[in-house]
Amino acid sequence: MQLKDWCTDDRVSIRFYRGVIVLAMLCLANWSASAWADGRSGSDxxxxxxxxxxxxxxxxxxxxxxxxxxxxxxxxxxxxxxxxxxxxxxxxxxxxxxxxxxxxxxxxxxxxxxxxxxxxxxxxxxxxxxxxxxxxxxxxxxxxxxxxxxxxxxxxxxxxxxxxxxxxxxxxxxxxxxxxxxxxxxxxxxxxxxxxxx
Structure with a gap:
């Protein structure tokens, strides 16, 4: 499979976007836990x-x-x-x-x-x-x-x-x-x- 075909393959695209979403959710969960532990929840x-x-x-x-x-x-x-x-x-x-x-x-x-x-x-x-x-x-x-x-x-x-x-x-x-x-x-x-x- 050529690079062009890999980028347009639906199965690869779905796996790629799922990975991005999971990574974003993990980053958000880590930030929320840190803010909660800090006792201020990111507020001023x-x-x-x-x-x-x-x-x-x-x-x-x-x-x-x-x-x-x-x-x-x-x-x-x-x-x-x-x-x-x-x-x-x-x-x-x-x-x-x-x-x-x-x-x-x-x-x-x-x-x-x-x-x-x-x-x-x-x-x-x-x-x-x-x-x-x-x-x-x-x-x-x-x-x-x-x-x-x-x-x-x-x-x-x-x-x-x-x-x-x-x-x-x-x-x-x-x-x-x-x-x-x-x-x-x-x-x-x-x-x-x-x-x-x-």
């Missing part, structure tokens, strides 16, 4: 990581007729937070609602949480929502444990942010909340794009 976002701290949390059970281990129990708290430098950062306002009892083990609970981290004058806020396991006898997660929850939004310099936060409850009853934020790119008054930093 940049990760901002920082922590805030506070001492022991005073959590109030708002349902006076509850023994603290019932569905629908509401727990609330509000307390000051600070940066690692010790400088005041603002406050944490939070609610916990019990949605499951004796799960995954007897005397355990599932609680959904709504945590609002309010910075400086209140314009800059980060919203953290999620679900986790809690000891029925305790108002918070256990000492020397941690919980990861999604960041669902923010305001001010955190407007449009997403990501996740890890809450750590240390053995000495102090707390650390570490934010891993995907900060969207913003455009300034001159049409230049940049990312806001904390």
């Amino acid at each position: 976002e940049d990760e901002l990581v920082f922590s805030v701290f506070h001492g022991p949390a005073t959590v109030v059970l708002a349902d006076l007729n509850s023994n603290g281990h019932k569905l629908g129990d509401l727990r609330v708290t509000s307390l000051p937070i600070q940066f690692v430098s010790g400088e005041p950062a603002g406050r944490l306002d939070a609610t916990l609602i019990t949605t499951g009892i004796n799960v995954p083990e007897p005397d355990d609970e599932i609680r959904i949480s709504n945590l609002i981290f309010v910075f400086s004058d209140g314009i800059d806020q980060i919203v953290v929502n999620g679900s986790g396991y809690y000891p029925a006898a305790g108002p918070t997660i256990d000492l020397d444990s941690s919980l990861i929850r999604p960041v669902t939004g923010g305001s001010g310099q955190f407007a449009g942010t997403t990501g996740w936060a890890e809450t750590r409850h240390f053995a000495n009853n102090s707390w650390e909340h570490t934010f891993h934020l995907q900060m969207p790119e913003r455009e300034d008054g001159r049409g230049r794009r940049h990312r806001r930093r904390h």
Whole structure:
């Protein structure tokens, strides 16, 4: 078969185009996996990581007729937070609602949480929502444990942010909340794009 005939042979052409399509699909799958693993999916976002701290949390059970281990129990708290430098950062306002009892083990609970981290004058806020396991006898997660929850939004310099936060409850009853934020790119008054930093 001459080269001219090979190029016009339908069987060869079909095999050639199938090979090109398979190769293109493999390249696309590899690019998608790399972007997913990078955590940004190829978007114009940049990760901002920082922590805030506070001492022991005073959590109030708002349902006076509850023994603290019932569905629908509401727990609330509000307390000051600070940066690692010790400088005041603002406050944490939070609610916990019990949605499951004796799960995954007897005397355990599932609680959904709504945590609002309010910075400086209140314009800059980060919203953290999620679900986790809690000891029925305790108002918070256990000492020397941690919980990861999604960041669902923010305001001010955190407007449009997403990501996740890890809450750590240390053995000495102090707390650390570490934010891993995907900060969207913003455009300034001159049409230049940049990312806001904390």
